[in-house]
Amino acid sequence: MLYLISLGLWDEKDMSLRALEAGRKCKKLYLELYTSPWFGSRKELERLFGKPIELVGRQKLEEGISGLIEEARKTDVGILVPGDALSATTHLSILAEAKRQKVKARVIHGSSILTAIAESGLSLYRFGQTVTLPKDGPKKSFWDAVRKNLRAGLHTLVLLEPGLGLERALKLLKLRRPLVAGCRFGGETLIRYGRPSKLKELGDCQPAVLVIPAKLSFYEEEFLSILAKE
Amino acid sequence: MLYLISLGLWDEKDMSLRALEAGRKCKKLYLELYTSPWFGSRKELERLFGKPIELVGRQKLEEGISGLIEEARKTDVGILVPGDALSATTHLSILAEAKRQKVKARVIHGSSILTAIAESGLSLYRFGQTVTLPKDGPKKSFWDAVRKNLRAGLHTLVLLEPGLGLERALKLLKLRRPLVAGCRFGGETLIRYGRPSKLKELGDCQPAVLVIPAKLSFYEEEFLSILAKE
Structure with missing residues (x-):
């Protein structure tokens, strides 16, 4: 067996x-x-x-x-x-x-991180396709998936290729819109929401994931703002 | 605490x-x-x-x-x-x-069933938004989500409202296309793929979920055909 x-x-x-x-x-x-x-x-x-x-x-x-x-x-x-x-x-x-x-x-x-991400306060039923960010940067298929999710009003969970840290990932994405970043799920989870410059305060907290959120609901936004003060 | x-x-x-x-x-x-x-x-x-x-x-x-x-x-x-x-x-x-x-x-x-569904051979990275089928039948938002997923080439995991059995769920969906049905995840998992009439062979095996698959990849199709012979 x-x-x-x-x-x-x-x-x-x-x-x-x-x-x-x-x-x-x-x-x-x-x-x-x-x-x-x-x-x-x-x-x-x-x-x-x-x-x-x-x-x-x-x-x-x-x-x-x-x-x-x-x-x-x-x-x-x-x-x-x-x-x-x-x-x-x-x-x-x-x-x-x-x-x-x-x-x-x-x-x-x-x-699994695919459901533990709900600790961010984002509803699991508002997620679209999950994508992985490779160390050498996002490919066309990555952005295609994100775009389709956003158009459907859905969040995108971004897994980082093993070895890829949060700061480098943020640089590769080149986004200025607010993102959700989380790390150490299952351990002492830390989650932040904000522009990439703010997310850097998580440092090299590992392992990390990102979410490119669609428009947040009132509850999601409130939850994330409470997490930021913890 | x-x-x-x-x-x-x-x-x-x-x-x-x-x-x-x-x-x-x-x-x-x-x-x-x-x-x-x-x-x-x-x-x-x-x-x-x-x-x-x-x-x-x-x-x-x-x-x-x-x-x-x-x-x-x-x-x-x-x-x-x-x-x-x-x-x-x-x-x-x-x-x-x-x-x-x-x-x-x-x-x-x-x-969680949201990741255990991978036992069907369907890749977790090919799933779009998850939906729940209510006992009184699918609403417009249910079909909107399924349609968006299909258009994006993504599978839809359909959770059944507690108390809703597989046979009744199939009747409510009124679909003729092949679906994936699975039950008893974590226990003695059973998974089948085929038209709704074929899926009935699972009987009242519980708890059950359905997947409305997008076009299957060669590997997904092969995996499901092996499961059918188990």
């Missing part, structure tokens, strides 16, 4: 009791930390699961999929993943390949 | 270790089960938290907010919520009111 085990938002305490149970059952555990940032410790995970955990990089995970799946045909194998397990394309590909190879697979879900 | 504690998708095992820790610290725990379906047991939660839990209905939660917040000013109070805590407007209002009253509040996140 192949388990895709979500670790959730911040550290090892954000995984579910079901994740803990599944991981303890696995004979072999892999940990993947390159698709999204995670602030827990492998040591602490090993203590909780009661076994060693092998850190895997992009190469082993993407090129070695068939090896992993053959291993999971014979025994219980778990891949530990930050956030919710299928938010990265890589993990969806692994699940698809397991299914193609008729190896049983199970997904254990966890918390 | 007021804790909004997510229970996650399916049952008590879907809450995080952080949720367990926060709930154990609380002097008083409330459980809210009317905003989304949840398949755990209050008894089991009481065992895990080591204290009695009071079930609260809509009235106490929505009209008694100030009472709850005054209680949280004096002691640690937790409100246990299915899915991720701020997916329902009610909980966002409670958080806003706590902040207005300067009572400290903390959100403990959990798994």
